[in-house]
Amino acid sequence: MPHIAYVLLWYPVFTQPFIFREVEGLKKAGVPLTVYSLYGRSLRKCSGEMRAVAPQTCSFGIRAMGRFFLTFFWRLFSRPRSTLGLMREMICRRWLSMESTAEVVWGFLAGVYCARLFTEAGIDLIHTPWPRGAATAAWVASRLSGIPFSLAARGDNLEPVEPDLVAKMEQSLFIRANNQADKARMQALLSPASWNKIDLVYNSLTLRPGQCLPARLTPPVRLLAVGRFSATKGFEYLLEACKILKDKHFPFLLTLIGGGGLSAGGYLGPQLGRMRARLGLEAHVQMPGLVSHNDLPKLLEEHDIFVAPCVVAASGERDGIPNVIIEAMAFGLPVISTLVNAIPEIVRNGETGIAVPQRDAAALAEAVLRMSAQPEEARLMAANGRKLALELFDEASNINRLRDIFVVRYASFMEAASGNFDKPGGLQ
Secondary structure (H helix, E strand, O other): OOOEEEEEOOOOOOOOHHHHHHHHHHHHOOOOEEEEEOOOOOOOOOOHHHHHHHHHOEEOHHHHHHHHHHHHHHHHHHOHHHHHHHHHHHOOOOOOOHHHHHHHHHHHHHHHHHHHHHHHOOOOEEEEOOOOHHHHHHHHHHHHHOOOEEEEOOHHHOOOOOOOHHHHHHHOOOEEEOOHHHHHHHHHHOOHHHHHHEEEOOOOOOOOOOOOOOOOOOOOEEEEEEOOOOOOOOHHHHHHHHHHHHHOOOOEEEEEEOOOOOOOOOOOHHHHHHHHHHOOOOOOEEEEEOOOHHHHHHHHHHOOEEEEOOOOOOOOOOOOOOHHHHHHHHOOOOEEEEOOOOHHHOOOEOOOEEEEOOOOHHHHHHHHHHHHHOHHHHHHHHHHHHHHHHHHOOHHHHHHHHHHHHHHHHHHHHHHHHHHHHOOOOOO
């Protein structure tokens, strides 16, 4: 069993409960694992479970800047040619934004520092669930230490394409995909020779639903939407759908939960607030802001229909399978979503929910009216969706599969390395 360094920008963080469940599940499955967080600790809105593991995380942040720079300059003066060459390869690219540039520079410095740290800690494999700044750190540390690295990529990580994404994937030991659609997108980016690097493992449920009651669907019908207020979530189309429902005198209440979370389209919170006022929806749409993951089960139990109007942003950015859709299905809510990326893998139109074209407010409104007018059909779709969610995103089976991939991929790496040692002129 390899000792794995899990490299992330933040850990734990309340917006990534699926990463938390993955990391802690691997620990419980007996995987020797140490988490390294490149940024400082941030426990805002974190659950009690998350707060409990925070002290076990090796967090860097601004306080590590001195160590990062000392390690970097020591390497620069002792090995100037190779260090400058690595800098040119890793940093000197046309990044998509200043944020990406800063993240990569910090990841590079962290990687130089972590190369020695990981070697001294007896790390056998470096893994990161993200392909950007955290993957830069993993890649640099791997290049300087000889320890193999692997990564995961999903949804909005794959488009728009950062200039180093393909190189990272091609040079990794393996790549984890968490849905079929993103696996196909990776194959489109990689050469066919690298397709066998991709391993598909779905995420695990982050909440543990008990016995769920059937959705009530009695007036006023309570709609729920949760997510970052960013361009991929399509909440403006949901507000337009609410205006249609209001004009039809349909009795409903929408709870729109969300807040911070930048993407290529920027933060849309103020725009959504103004849109709610302009459409005269203050009495129909509540916007309570961000909520703790601890509060999500109660919210799911209090609502009748979950709506996820996801879209592909102008930049190409898109979701994979939003975690909140999985949780809503597991809690027995009827789900309405869009035909974007991997969402149809779980929201199967007419079977486990209703899937409509993206950016179609009228179709969203019609789906709400259909579920409300045909509650038995909605409850049947909800029951089918719950069964699929509990099977496809089962924590034990997905964690065990991911653990086995780490073991098998690392064993293959060691076997290949051993063969190279045995060859004349092989690894030194």
